[in-house]
Amino acid sequence: MEDLATLAELHGTDKRDHGYIPFYDSLFSPKRHESVTLLEIGVGGFSDPEDPSAGGESLRLWRDFFPGGTIVGLDVLDKRAVAEERVHVVQGSQVDPRCLERLACQYGPFDIVIDDGSHVPAHVRFTFDALLPHLKPDGIYVIEDTQTSYWPEWGGAFRLNARRTSMAMVKQRLDHLNHAEFKRPGFVPSDADRRIVEIRARHNIVAFVCGSNDRPSRLNRSHPVPTRSWLREELAPVAVQRLRHPVVLSALDKAGARGGARWVRRRLFGWVS
Numbered sequence: 001m002e003d004l005a006t007l008a009e010l011h012g013t014d015k016r017d018h019g020y021i022p023f024y025d026s027l028f029s030p031k032r033h034e035s036v037t038l039l040e041i042g043v044g045g046f047s048d049p050e051d052p053s054a055g056g057e058s059l060r061l062w063r064d065f066f067p068g069g070t071i072v073g074l075d076v077l078d079k080r081a082v083a084e085e086r087v088h089v090v091q092g093s094q095v096d097p098r099c100l101e102r103l104a105c106q107y108g109p110f111d112i113v114i115d116d117g118s119h120v121p122a123h124v125r126f127t128f129d130a131l132l133p134h135l136k137p138d139g140i141y142v143i144e145d146t147q148t149s150y151w152p153e154w155g156g157a158f159r160l161n162a163r164r165t166s167m168a169m170v171k172q173r174l175d176h177l178n179h180a181e182f183k184r185p186g187f188v189p190s191d192a193d194r195r196i197v198e199i200r201a202r203h204n205i206v207a208f209v210c211g212s213n214d215r216p217s218r219l220n221r222s223h224p225v226p227t228r229s230w231l232r233e234e235l236a237p238v239a240v241q242r243l244r245h246p247v248v249l250s251a252l253d254k255a256g257a258r259g260g261a262r263w264v265r266r267r268l269f270g271w272v273s
């Protein structure tokens with residue numbers, strides 16, 4: 001049986017050029033002999049959009065790597081000509097909730113989902129939220145080409161602390177691996193918090209591994225949150241952030257509270273007006 005690198009060479013997928021093959025190999029090898037259902041968003045062949053049978057290299061790669069697998073491709077373009085035995089192709093968009101629901105009803109739950117579609121960060125986040133509930137309990141969700149997270153022309157952002165990018169979601173998910181340790185009063189873990197047990201990442205690719213992230217924190221029980229530290233760590237920084245907003249400052253000015261606005265500026269920015 002051929003290994004993944006050989007199959008990638010054989011089928012000419014660009015996953016090889018991007019350096020993803022060793023990552024996929026370690027991630028998927030334990031499942032190789034299972035009858036997995038794998039959904040890949042993005043069938044490819046965009047260099048020749050007139051040819052409906054162009055693309056499908058990665059679908060063929062997965063077909064051969066998982067000999068007992070069912071492979072499903074989703075693409076916004078009509079790529080149904082790529083379908084063959086054990087390879088199904090659906091036309092639709094990764095940001096169309098009805099399309100994703102239909103797909104999940106027909107082929108889910110999935111063992112593996114790979115998002116190699118539009119790579120627009122808002123799409124990546126939307127699709128992740130929509131499809132994670134359709135992963136099997138030990139499923140794996142992969143996002144490729146996360147470089148767009150840093151590219152404004154793709155809907156990403158230069159700033160590393162930008163909040164709506166795909167990598168912002170990954171970083172938030174990293175924190176939430178530790179949700180049992182959160183001491184914020186009233187915090188309730190989401191389904192995603194309780195399902196994702198591991199996050200693996202390399203240059204431009206990230207994988208979320210599902211399981212059961214329900215281990216309680218021993219510390220949470222023995223050390224209830226002291227109200228003072230909650231005020232200091234949680235509430236005060238948010239209040240300060242809000243006060244810093246120019247709208248708040250000009251509202252204070254307008255309300256005639258010039259003294260108050262001056263005080264805020266002086267305390268927070270060191271301005272003297």
Ligand SMILES: C[S@@+](CC[C@H](N)C(=O)[O-])C[C@H]1O[C@@H](n2cnc3c(N)ncnc32)[C@H](O)[C@@H]1O
Nearest residue numbers: 042043044057058075076092093094116117118
């Ligand atoms: C990078 S290619 C996929 C390559 C393929 N997975 C491979 O490894 O051989 C990206 C594909 O995503 C498709 N695509 C773009 N926007 C999409 C969307 N909103 N929903 C689904 N597919 C989309 C494009 O038509 C294109 O075929």
